[in-house]
Amino acid sequence: MTDEYYMMMALKEARRAFDEDEIPVGALVVLNEKVIARGYNMTEKLNDPTAHAEMIALTSAFGFLGSKYLPEATIYITVEPCLMCAGSLYWSKINKIVYGADDEKNGYRRITGSNWPFHPKTELIRGVLKDECSELMKDFFRKKR
Numbered sequence: 258m259t260d261e262y263y264m265m266m267a268l269k270e271a272r273r274a275f276d277e278d279e280i281p282v283g284a285l286v287v288l289n290e291k292v293i294a295r296g297y298n299m300t301e302k303l304n305d306p307t308a309h310a311e312m313i314a315l316t317s318a319f320g321f322l323g324s325k326y327l328p329e330a331t332i333y334i335t336v337e338p339c340l341m342c343a344g345s346l347y348w349s350k351i352n353k354i355v356y357g358a359d360d361e362k363n364g365y366r367r368i369t370g371s372n373w374p375f376h377p378k379t380e381l382i383r384g385v386l387k388d389e390c391s392e393l394m395k396d397f398f399r400k401k402r
Contacts, residue, residue: 258290260333260355264386267333267357270297270310271393277302281393284314285333293330294318310334311342315349327351328378335390337364337383343374353380357390 263285270283274297286294296313300306311334319325331353338346338356343365346354354375361367365374375381 260382260385263287263333264355264357266292267335268386268389268393270295271335274298275393275397281397282310282334282336284310286314286318286327286330287333288330293321307341309339309342311338312345315345331355336360336394337366339363340365340368347375350376351379355382355385357386358394
């Protein structure tokens, strides 16, 4: 399985958010080539500003494994994580983070600059299906205006 394959699955989660009038971000946690958790933004639905796709997926993965760490797992996220989600990813000790579109306004890099906010052993891959992920966000905000 490729990063693009799993990112397509994360995009399906993001489309669920879009269809529910949530900011369209999706996330997927994969362990040993098996999807163990999914999430999409639910901040409006749950009236909870912490209900980001990553947080939903991480909580589900922790529950599935009965562990607070994910040192062998990969998370696929359609958009660059915010600082809150970057902190959660740090504490999860996740092995790899793969995301699609950059988020210049709310992404972790806006706050951290060149400082690495993730666990020292975490691998990061940016830009997987970047155009598709970005276009979904643009469509959502065009619809809102």
